[in-house]
Amino acid sequence: MVSPQKELVMVKRALDYLSSLRLTIFLLILISGASLLGTLIVQNKSPQEYLEIYGPTVSTLLWVTGAIDLYHSWYFQLLLGLLSLNLIVCSLDRLPRTWRRLRNEQKQFPAHLPEKSRFYDRREVPASLEPATAALTQTLQKKFSHFQSRSVEKDQLFFVARGSLSLLGPYFTHLSILVIITGALIGSFFGFKGWLPLFVGEVSDQVRNPRTGEKIPLPFSIRCDDFQVEMYEASNQPKDYKSRLAVLQDGKEVMQKEIEVNHPLRYRGISFYQASYGSDPVVRLVAVKVADGATLGSDVALGQALSIAGTDLSYALVDYQSNLVGMGMDMGPTITVEKRQDDQTLQSFKLFQRFPNFDRERRDQYLLQFHSVSEKKWTGLQVAKDPGVPVIWAGCGLMMLGIYFSFFIFHRRIWVRLRPAGEGKLTLEIFGQTRKAEGMFEKQIKILGQTLAQEIKASPGRG
Numbered sequence: 001m002v003s004p005q006k007e008l009v010m011v012k013r014a015l016d017y018l019s020s021l022r023l024t025i026f027l028l029i030l031i032s033g034a035s036l037l038g039t040l041i042v043q044n045k046s047p048q049e050y051l052e053i054y055g056p057t058v059s060t061l062l063w064v065t066g067a068i069d070l071y072h073s074w075y076f077q078l079l080l081g082l083l084s085l086n087l088i089v090c091s092l093d094r095l096p097r098t099w100r101r102l103r104n105e106q107k108q109f110p111a112h113l114p115e116k117s118r119f120y121d122r123r124e125v126p127a128s129l130e131p132a133t134a135a136l137t138q139t140l141q142k143k144f145s146h147f148q149s150r151s152v153e154k155d156q157l158f159f160v161a162r163g164s165l166s167l168l169g170p171y172f173t174h175l176s177i178l179v180i181i182t183g184a185l186i187g188s189f190f191g192f193k194g195w196l197p198l199f200v201g202e203v204s205d206q207v208r209n210p211r212t213g214e215k216i217p218l219p220f221s222i223r224c225d226d227f228q229v230e231m232y233e234a235s236n237q238p239k240d241y242k243s244r245l246a247v248l249q250d251g252k253e254v255m256q257k258e259i260e261v262n263h264p265l266r267y268r269g270i271s272f273y274q275a276s277y278g279s280d281p282v283v284r285l286v287a288v289k290v291a292d293g294a295t296l297g298s299d300v301a302l303g304q305a306l307s308i309a310g311t312d313l314s315y316a317l318v319d320y321q322s323n324l325v326g327m328g329m330d331m332g333p334t335i336t337v338e339k340r341q342d343d344q345t346l347q348s349f350k351l352f353q354r355f356p357n358f359d360r361e362r363r364d365q366y367l368l369q370f371h372s373v374s375e376k377k378w379t380g381l382q383v384a385k386d387p388g389v390p391v392i393w394a395g396c397g398l399m400m401l402g403i404y405f406s407f408f409i410f411h412r413r414i415w416v417r418l419r420p421a422g423e424g425k426l427t428l429e430i431f432g433q434t435r436k437a438e439g440m441f442e443k444q445i446k447i448l449g450q451t452l453a454q455e456i457k458a459s460p461g462r463g
Helices: 004-018 021-040 047-065 067-072 074-103 129-144 164-190 358-362 389-407 438-457
Strands: 120-126 148-152 155-162 192-199 203-208 215-231 238-249 252-260 265-267 270-289 295-301 305-307 313-321 334-341 344-352 366-385 412-422 425-434
Touching: 004 074, 021 067, 021 074, 047 067, 067 074, 074 164, 120 438, 129 155, 129 412, 129 438, 164 389, 192 215, 192 270, 215 270, 215 366, 238 265, 238 270, 238 366, 252 265, 252 270, 270 313, 270 334, 295 305, 295 313, 313 366, 344 358, 344 366, 358 366, 412 438, 425 438
Parallel strands: none
Antiparallel strands: 120 425, 148 155, 155 412, 192 203, 192 366, 203 215, 215 238, 238 252, 265 270, 270 295, 270 366, 305 313, 313 334, 334 344, 412 425
């Protein structure tokens, strides 16, 4: 059984380790390495894309380790959690001492001034104590506004503290990192990234998770009104491509914007980025009702379906081949169609453009015919919702504040003592302390001593 004293020692060691700079550096190295891997490894693609890029062995390893979505992996979030714990323990351990130092700035004049210090200045001034004290008080009031003063026997003591907020710089920086991590976690758990290809004129109220294929609903609909590609004449490579999108809320158009790369459309916290473009075959699919010869036709792209009005039947286009070779001959353009009812696949079959009556072999109530095919361009939109962005920006603001406090505000303490020296003279002593910009502070001490001595000499009643 462990004694209470040993338990306290173990807890103290654990807290000391959690608040150590060594742990901070170690965690930052691990997080930087993981972030580098997340940059080098393509993130959030489909299994087929990983097979094509990395091959079966490497892609399987990436899936098992979660490296395909590294920033949402359990080990990356564990690293962020440990870094947050490290910063919290470190701040809680050191903040009370810093706060006491802020509240109890050293106001008592040191008993023995370090005359050999580079921040020490001493001058003999011919003046009387009372008018010199008044002149000194007035001068310090003009230069520093706030200071403490007291009398000890015949000595007049003054204390000035400046730049005390610099002591809080590290804590603002720690807090900013915690806020940024919180914002990232909010975006990770409550946001999403999706993929949305749209043909001109097409409307959609959902996007697809590129990794899982899951459909993510949108609180509004998005419509593509136009899409244009500009090419370089010499290389025939894309120079620019842009889409004109419209936002529909409850069936009414509420917003329209032309987007291009790095110029997204944003609405209700969801951003639509111009990511890519392409073209897909669009098939003219016609259904003929065998009983009465009634026809129903529609242009159908891959993944879309021809729905039979008044029924729960639909025929979905799932594959297209420009020329199927089989049975010793070229079959020409060929499509694969699935017959569905209530989203259940009943059967799958092929149709050939060259043989419009080939589907009679199915002996179905509807004869399907593959009439024509054309290429239709689509715009590829990357869709992102990240509710943690405002929190991250707030964290960045806190970090800039912490950096400003730490590097651009100097904590300085200045003591001034005025004491009689006999024969109508006064001794003016100035001593300062700082840990930053020491060369500049040394000059300021000398200039302050010179200024105060001049003001005392100019005071009424000088000796």
